[in-house]
Each structure stands twice: as C-alpha cells, then as structure tokens.
C-alpha cells in the first residue's frame with residue numbers, strides 16, 4: 001500500500017499530533033502539520049512519502065483523516081488544466097459552492113474542514 005502524503009495544514013493553530021492515518025481504496029493518507037506553500041508541500045511529500053494526496057472519488061474524500069476537521073490543507077490538485085500531482089486525469093472533484101473562483105490566480109487546491117475544496121494561491125502558507 002502506498003502512503004500518500006496528505007493535507008499539509010494551513011491553519012495557524014497546529015496540533016502537536018504529528019500524523020494520523022486512514023485507509024480507503026488501498027490508499028493511506030498522512031497528515032503533515034507544517035505551514036508550507038503548495039510547491040514546497042509537494043516536494044516534502046515526494047521526499048518523505050509518495051505525493052500530495054489524490055482524492056479521486058467520494059470514498060477517498062470521506063476517508064480523509066479526522067485530525068483535519070478544523071483546518072485547511074493542501075491536496076494534490078492544481079491547474080491549468082486541472083490535474084493531479086502525479087499527472088493523472090481528474091474524474092472527481094468536490095469543490096465548495098462558488099468554488100473554484102480563481103480570484104487573483106488560484107491554481108492550487110485546499111480541502112476545507114467540511115471536505116469541500118477551494119482553489120487558492122499556491123504561494124500562500126497561512127489560513128485561507
């Protein structure tokens with residue numbers, strides 16, 4: 001089972017818990033409590049795990065780690081066009097109402113506490 005590095009947290013208040021694992025469809029997700037820009041998060045995940053999290057269907061989305069519920073976190077989705085971090089084709093998205101809105105060039109994606117997605121600037125490393 002590959003371990004996909006999930007959810008580089010963008011919240012100001014960070015848990016001391018280092019990681020929490022969940023399994024769905026043969027995937028394992030790990031939470032990284034670090035404030036990182038999307039490109040740095042991708043680099044980190046590829047170095048220490050596999051890649052940023054691919055959330056490719058509703059089952060994957062429902063299995064995201066519980067620790068994530070109060071925080072925003074990067075997933076491995078970016079554009080243009082929309083693509084996953086490993087270049088795989090996007091067949092599932094879970095954007096929030098009104099998203100993606102591309103306000104000011106938002107080419108990376110965060111998962112919100114309710115597991116709905118927002119496009120966001122890839123260079124942010126704080127709360128959105």
Ligand SMILES: [Ca+2]
Pocket residue numbers: 099100101102103106118119120
């Ligand atoms: Ca947005």
